[in-house]
Amino acid sequence: MGSSDSALAAERLRIDGVLVQHFRESGLTGPRWDQFHRQLLGHGLTIVTKLVRSGAVFSRCGRHGRYLHQQDISPQEAEELASDAVFEGFVYFRDRGLLGRQWSVEHGQPLTEYFVNACVLAFPNVYRRWQTRAGGWQDVQLVDTFASLEHVVTEGTPEDAVIEQQAANAAFATLSEDSKRLLFLHDQGYSHAEIAELLRLTPRAVEGRIRRARLAMRRRPDEER
Structure with a gap:
């Protein structure tokens, strides 16, 4: 990474640190938090949906020690799985990263990257629930009209x-x-x-x-x- 890239990364972390300090002091309320919240969820959904559709989410889970048996996932199911992972990842990001103070500038990870990783960590539980529901649903008598x-x-x-x-x-x-x-x-x-x-x-x-x-x-x- 060049000196200019390093400077940009450092400035990005500094801004993230100022934001987080403000959010923690405000109790995660107010118009700035609402705007950040919406933008973060939109960014996360875009990234995680691509990861699920491409199958890359499975290798990323594996790098975190969470190995999953990959199955074929339809585009619609990929969108639904990604949505659930982003929702649960945000809860982790909010409760542990922000309120629990697990995120800090010293760790060197931008907020958006930290959030996407939280979504990836949430994916295994979402995926296993999906597998369980899909398997158990076969025994239910469907109303198919x-x-x-x-x-x-x-x-x-x-x-x-x-x-x-x-x-x-x-x-x-x-x-x-x-x-x-x-x-x-x-x-x-x-x-x-x-x-x-x-x-x-x-x-x-x-x-x-x-x-x-x-x-x-x-x-x-x-x-x-």
């Missing part, structure tokens, strides 16, 4: 209803296991908050994933026409 999920009353002949159900079944089958699980629980009357507690997500994440799953269900029949 879009009409049932959306409470749609089909008007037409019995033949029309059969065709409609077949299309719904085919569309439902293309969803990830997590999406099927979310739609099933929602159809059974669970609230977003209850589903969030069951699956260890945030209510907002549950709402967004249900919306994406429904859009995917609607898009599939249209694409086949």
Whole structure:
């Protein structure tokens, strides 16, 4: 690293140190913290999603002594796993790095790098829960008709209803296991908050994933026409 790069890195750490001191004194509240919080989550989600999609997150976990058996992950599932890892990584970053004072300028690691590493450390638990849910879900009797999920009353002949159900079944089958699980629980009357507690997500994440799953269900029949 050249002298100019070293100077820039040192200045970056100095600014991070000033920010952290301010955040600790303010109790992680106020407009500056809110802005930093949003930017940090956005940055983390972009980086971690790329790591999960490329599979690089597994080698990074291995470098930390957390070895995982890599499985194929669909793009949608990669996004969901990354979202969960960022959410849990932020809790670690906030509680231990900032409030617990584990982060310091002396360690020489920029805040954003420290945060991404926290997300990587959170990934193994997120990934193992995903593996467990995906395996256990196979034994659950799914409600695999879009009409049932959306409470749609089909008007037409019995033949029309059969065709409609077949299309719904085919569309439902293309969803990830997590999406099927979310739609099933929602159809059974669970609230977003209850589903969030069951699956260890945030209510907002549950709402967004249900919306994406429904859009995917609607898009599939249209694409086949």
